[in-house]
Amino acid sequence: MDLYSGYINKLVEELAALPGIGNKSAQRLAFHLINMPEDKVKRLTQTIADAKANVRYCSECYTLTDQEICPVCANEKRDHATIMVVENTRDLAAYEKTGKYQGVYHVLHGAISPMIGIGPGEIKIKELVERCAREDVHEVILATNSSLEGETTAMYISKLLKPAGIRVTRIASGVPVGGDLEYIDEVTLGRALDGRVEL
Numbered sequence: 001m002d003l004y005s006g007y008i009n010k011l012v013e014e015l016a017a018l019p020g021i022g023n024k025s026a027q028r029l030a031f032h033l034i035n036m037p038e039d040k041v042k043r044l045t046q047t048i049a050d051a052k053a054n055v056r057y058c059s060e061c062y063t064l065t066d067q068e069i070c071p072v073c074a075n076e077k078r079d080h081a082t083i084m085v086v087e088n089t090r091d092l093a094a095y096e097k098t099g100k101y102q103g104v105y106h107v108l109h110g111a112i113s114p115m116i117g118i119g120p121g122e123i124k125i126k127e128l129v130e131r132c133a134r135e136d137v138h139e140v141i142l143a144t145n146s147s148l149e150g151e152t153t154a155m156y157i158s159k160l161l162k163p164a165g166i167r168v169t170r171i172a173s174g175v176p177v178g179g180d181l182e183y184i185d186e187v188t189l190g191r192a193l194d195g196r197v198e199l
């Protein structure tokens with residue numbers, strides 16, 4: 001028996017499918033949305049649609065951006081010969097917050113995970129290899145997470161780039177195992193960067 005209207009059930013279902021939102025939170029959000037003034041709801045749906053329509057991949061580093069080239073890649077003061085490889089745009093933002101990194105990035109949009117069917121072809125590894133062949137790259141810093149997936153991805157990339165004579169380093173551990181980079185404080189991230197090791 002449906003306790004709510006079909007519309008609310010559908011809304012709860014959609015919200016509960018979002019990451020980190022359980023069924024209880026989805027219900028709370030659904031009722032909150034229903035009780036919001038109409039203009040606020042319109043603004044929210046429009047904001048979501050605009051973000052989806054206008055955000056794209058930077059043509060150099062594949063981070064999410066509003067422009068053809070993201071602000072980091074467009075900045076001539078950055079060291080374009082040093083590329084830090086991260087799993088997602090949130091990790092990039094975490095490193096930018098440390099203010100310690102002057103190079104550029106490459107965003108993979110995931111990590112290799114055979115368990116859930118994500119192979120090297122599903123993330124932006126080919127694009128990284130092509131970029132390294134095209135540009136004068138001195139160092140690639142692998143800053144994927146210290147989870148099994150992150151380590152597997154780092155090893156895979158290292159094996160592809162090292163034969164090409166590119167210096168490949170890995171951020172120091174000390175970043176908690178399985179820890180999402182975005183939740184680690186700036187000091188710890190800065191230290192992980194300083195203490196990076198040669199692969």
Ligand code: ZN
Pocket residue numbers: 058059060061062063069070071072073074
């Ligand atoms: Zn970029």
